[in-house]
Amino acid sequence: MDLEHSFMHVLDELSGHLEQFGEERQGGEEGQDDAELLDNDFFAYPPANMPQAEEWEWQEWNKPEIVRFTTDPDRMLADNVLSQDQCDKLLELTKHCKEGDGYQRKAPHTYNELFEGLNILDAAKKSQEGEVVPELSQLYVNASRRSRDAIAKEFNLQTPLYFSYTHLVCRTAKDVVERRDLSHPVHSDNCILNEATGECDKVPPAYTWRDYSAILYLSGEFEGGDFFYAHSTKDLSPEETVSPKCGRLVAFSAGKENMHGVLAVTKGRRCAVALWFTLDPNHKEATFSMAEEILHEIKTVS
Numbered sequence: 581m582d583l584e585h586s587f588m589h590v591l592d593e594l595s596g597h598l599e600q601f602g603e604e605r606q607g608g609e610e611g612q613d614d615a616e617l618l619d620n621d622f623f624a625y626p627p628a629n630m631p632q633a634e635e636w637e638w639q640e641w642n643k644p645e646i647v648r649f650t651t652d653p654d655r656m657l658a659d660n661v662l663s664q665d666q667c668d669k670l671l672e673l674t675k676h677c678k679e680g681d682g683y684q685r686k687a688p689h690t691y692n693e694l695f696e697g698l699n700i701l702d703a704a705k706k707s708q709e710g711e712v713v714p715e716l717s718q719l720y721v722n723a724s725r726r727s728r729d730a731i732a733k734e735f736n737l738q739t740p741l742y743f744s745y746t747h748l749v750c751r752t753a754k755d756v757v758e759r760r761d762l763s764h765p766v767h768s769d770n771c772i773l774n775e776a777t778g779e780c781d782k783v784p785p786a787y788t789w790r791d792y793s794a795i796l797y798l799s800g801e802f803e804g805g806d807f808f809y810a811h812s813t814k815d816l817s818p819e820e821t822v823s824p825k826c827g828r829l830v831a832f833s834a835g836k837e838n839m840h841g842v843l844a845v846t847k848g849r850r851c852a853v854a855l856w857f858t859l860d861p862n863h864k865e866a867t868f869s870m871a872e873e874i875l876h877e878i879k880t881v882s
């Protein structure tokens with residue numbers, strides 16, 4: 581076992597034991613200093629008094645790198661959250677995305693691109709029906725959890741961060757020569773912007789319970805499609821742009837302090853896992869646990 585793997589092994593054990601609160605931690609590889617491992621580890625989060633993931637397959641995962649903390653404490657960016665192989669597998673899963681999925685109301689996306697999605701429960705159900713290899717849906721779950729844990733740790737959250745909606749999405753350029761539109765107009769994820777006044781009202785039909793948002797990108801093999809933060813609710817021009825690439829996670833608090841959008845995807849297909857989180861247990865995504873249960877059942881039966 582190399583160092584990275586033995587390290588992950590120790591954490592694997594640890595996560596299992598933390599789950600049963602108060603239980604003594606066991607094991608650790610011979611010759612390694614546990615305290616040091618914990619100090620150095622990106623995933624010493626969540627602390628013992630918070631809910632832990634049930635089955636967490638650490639071994640496959642690289643250690644992510646926080647590459648940039650902008651001057652804004654409400655924003656983070658991490659690379660290496662997924663390996664190339666994991667991105668490729670999730671891209672394989674995007675073949676099951678459905679056009680327009682996830683938007684009952686008028687979708688905000690441009691007509692000049694095809695928008696497709698697959699939510700976490702539909703992915704698990706497809707595995708149950710034998711349409712999708714279970715490993716792919718499990719990877720979708722694990723990648724989402726890993727993103728959630730990274731965000732909670734980096735934003736130093738003291739209460740649990742719950743999934744509120746999880747969506748594997750792709751935006752594919754159509755054959756349109758001149759584009760002046762955005763792939764996704766500037767918006768906030770929990771309030772409705774009134775462009776005339778610059779007010780962003782945190783009232784229904786906005787998803788007012790969303791506290792944090794994240795996008796985990798699966799590739800950079802397309803043209804256009806940069807994510808950007810706008811200056812403010814009154815100046816929607818890009819302040820800071822981020823180019824998607826495999827394993828890059830962008831995350832931010834979901835309010836008006838982080839107005840954001842996506843530049844036009846002018847060529848190719850841009851896929852990502854879009855994640856929204858809440859601190860309010862009443863708005864916890866029930867479908868996430870349902871997906872986990874289905875996948876657990878599949879594993880137990882097979």
Ligand SMILES: O=C(O)CCC(=O)C(=O)O
Nearest residue numbers: 764795807840842852854
């Ligand atoms: O895909 C992205 O980079 C951002 C998408 C977004 O902001 C959203 O779906 O609310």
Ligand SMILES: [Fe+2]
Nearest residue numbers: 768769793840
């Ligand atoms: Fe958004």
